[in-house]
Amino acid sequence: MSNNEQPIRRAEDIHGFFRTGIVRGVGNWSETHVSSSSSGGGGYVHNGTGHISAPRVTVSSTNTEVMRFFLEYADDDEDEVTIKGGGFAAREGQRVTVVRIGSRPGWGYNVAYHNHNMGSTFAPDNRLEWPLTKRPSRKMMLFAPIIGAILGAVVMLDLWWFFALGAFGWALYAYSQKNGEYRRLKAAVRQRVDELVAEAKAEHGRTRGANESEAA
Numbered sequence: 001m002s003n004n005e006q007p008i009r010r011a012e013d014i015h016g017f018f019r020t021g022i023v024r025g026v027g028n029w030s031e032t033h034v035s036s037s038s039s040g041g042g043g044y045v046h047n048g049t050g051h052i053s054a055p056r057v058t059v060s061s062t063n064t065e066v067m068r069f070f071l072e073y074a075d076d077d078e079d080e081v082t083i084k085g086g087g088f089a090a091r092e093g094q095r096v097t098v099v100r101i102g103s104r105p106g107w108g109y110n111v112a113y114h115n116h117n118m119g120s121t122f123a124p125d126n127r128l129e130w131p132l133t134k135r136p137s138r139k140m141m142l143f144a145p146i147i148g149a150i151l152g153a154v155v156m157l158d159l160w161w162f163f164a165l166g167a168f169g170w171a172l173y174a175y176s177q178k179n180g181e182y183r184r185l186k187a188a189v190r191q192r193v194d195e196l197v198a199e200a201k202a203e204h205g206r207t208r209g210a211n212e213s214e215a216a
Contacts, residue, residue, distance in 0.1 A: 006103045007133040011188040014131075015105045018196045020097040020116070020204065021071030021078070023090045028068075031084075034061045071096060081110065088122035090115050097200040099123070099193050101131045112193045116204045121197055128189050135182055 008014055036059045065086040072078045081098065090096050094117040102108030109130040112123035129135065 005107070008101075008103050008131050008185065008189070009133050011185060013103050014101065014188055014192050015103065016099065016101045016108060016192045016196050017106070018097050018099045018200045019071070019073060019079070020095060020200055021073040023092060023094045023096050024070045024072050024078070026067070026069040026090060026092055029066050031064045031066055032061055033064070034059065036060075071098060081113075083113070083122075085124075087124060088113050088115070089118065089120070094118070095204060097197070097204070099196045099200070101128075101189055101192065103131065111189070112197060114197050114200055116201070123190075123193055123197075125186075128186055128193065132182070132185060132189065135179075 006013075036057060064084055067083045067086075067088065067090075069081055069090060070078050071081055079098070090113075094115055097114040097116065098110050099112035099114070100108030101111045109127070111127040111130060112121065114121045
């Protein structure tokens with residue numbers, strides 16, 4: 001998210017729109033990411049004798065599917081679309097709608113795609129989270145009891161556990177409230193995406209009907 005864009009914090013801040021275009025220049029490939037880690041190793045040497053063991057190195061790789069194409073719109077404008085991780089398919093000449101959600105009108109993240117020729121919609125949960133404020137952290141539940149125990153030990157040593165338990169209960173309640181708000185906000189984004197996809201389908205149906213009438 002750019003510095004000029006604010007995350008969505010309330011359902012009232014959800015703004016969305018869609019654009020439908022023709023797919024051009026489809027490309028598919030895989031990206032490979034290699035990572036390594038080491039563990040163990042070491043030893044000792046004393047008076048010219050000792051034992052040294054080499055570290056154990058583990059190498060792993062992951063492959064990510066990448067799809068890129070251009071959406072050509074009726075007004076001679078076009079957008080480049082890149083989708084990583086698979087889950088969506090399109091080929092040259094098909095009509096695809098991209099749904100965008102953001103915190104202000106006329107701008108947004110590409111959170112969903114609909115292929116009108118195939119009748120398939122791609123709107124994974126992780127994309128719905130892109131425009132939102134950060135997911136609540138559980139760290140509060142870890143640190144609150146520690147702080148409570150320290151405070152209890154300073155104020156009343158015999159009841160340190162009571163302060164720790166109370167702090168944990170407060171942190172759990174606060175996290176539950178924030179997490180509930182986040183889930184409701186995400187559900188509101190999902191609902192708005194579904195509404196926009198439905199509008200795009202209806203618009204596509206009208207366009208196809210008009211084209212068929214002209215052809216007849």
